[in-house]
Amino acid sequence: MSATGPARPDAQEAFRLARRTFMAGERIDMQQLAAALGVDRSTLFRWVGNRDQLLVAVLTSLNEPTLRAAAEQAPGTGGERIARIAGGYARMLIDAPYYRIFLRREAERALRLITTKASPLQQQVVASFARLVQEERDRGRLDPPMAVPDLAYLVVRIIESFIYADSITGDDPDAAKVEAAIGALLHGTGRAPVR
Numbered sequence: 001m002s003a004t005g006p007a008r009p010d011a012q013e014a015f016r017l018a019r020r021t022f023m024a025g026e027r028i029d030m031q032q033l034a035a036a037l038g039v040d041r042s043t044l045f046r047w048v049g050n051r052d053q054l055l056v057a058v059l060t061s062l063n064e065p066t067l068r069a070a071a072e073q074a075p076g077t078g079g080e081r082i083a084r085i086a087g088g089y090a091r092m093l094i095d096a097p098y099y100r101i102f103l104r105r106e107a108e109r110a111l112r113l114i115t116t117k118a119s120p121l122q123q124q125v126v127a128s129f130a131r132l133v134q135e136e137r138d139r140g141r142l143d144p145p146m147a148v149p150d151l152a153y154l155v156v157r158i159i160e161s162f163i164y165a166d167s168i169t170g171d172d173p174d175a176a177k178v179e180a181a182i183g184a185l186l187h188g189t190g191r192a193p194v195r
Contacts, residue, residue, distance in 0.1 A: 009037040011047035015057060018048070022058045025101040030054075056113050060121050062099075066092050067128050078141035079186025082133060086155055087179025090163050094173045107167045115160045125159075126152045142186065155182055 014037055018028050030051050034044040048054045070088035074081055093099055103110050114121055130152035136142035144151050162178045165171040 009039060014044060014047050018054050019058050019061060023098045025098045028055060052113060056121055060124055063121060071132060078136050079183060081136060082186055083179045083183035085132060086159050086182045087175050090159050090178040091175035093163055094175055103167060111164060111167055126156050129155050158182055
């Protein structure tokens with residue numbers, strides 16, 4: 001509290017509250033969010049956009065540290081490293097309770113917001129994997145079988161296929177398959193999961 005009274009809510013506070021709500025496994029409801037902030041819906045929309053835009057912003061903010069952690073924890077070099085980063089990233093998303101809850105509760109919306117080429121979130125993930133592939137290429141540890149941007153997009157689509165398998169095919173999400181498939185793509189460096 002400042003000398004002039006409590007701080008007034010703003011766009012950053014709206015985003016922080018939405019992020020906390022999402023991570024608690026609760027549905028982000030714009031009317032409830034506006035009420036909690038003590039503002040009307042039009043003010044909230046002016047601050048954070050519509051619900052889909054807010055969800056993408058929240059998902060993007062959670063994605064950055066997740067992918068960074070996967071990269072920091074991944075051993076190896078070249079294609080093996082890319083495959084392990086992808087597998088670790090997939091594992092972290094599969095294991096995040098708030099993420100699974102969102103996918104179960106709003107499967108159609110989640111897939112539309114996360115897995116379409118127009119999605120800012122997918123664009124961010126593709127760009128991140130393009131940087132990772134380029135780093136390995138620049139170090140002479142990887143000779144990509146195709147153009148780096150196309151390869152990064154393919155890597156992300158493989159990740160998505162196995163993370164969202166339950167929504168797409170009814171199969172269980174499987175991070176080991178992510179690692180194996182990307183390892184195989186990048187010159188057979190991955191191992192098939194043991195059954």
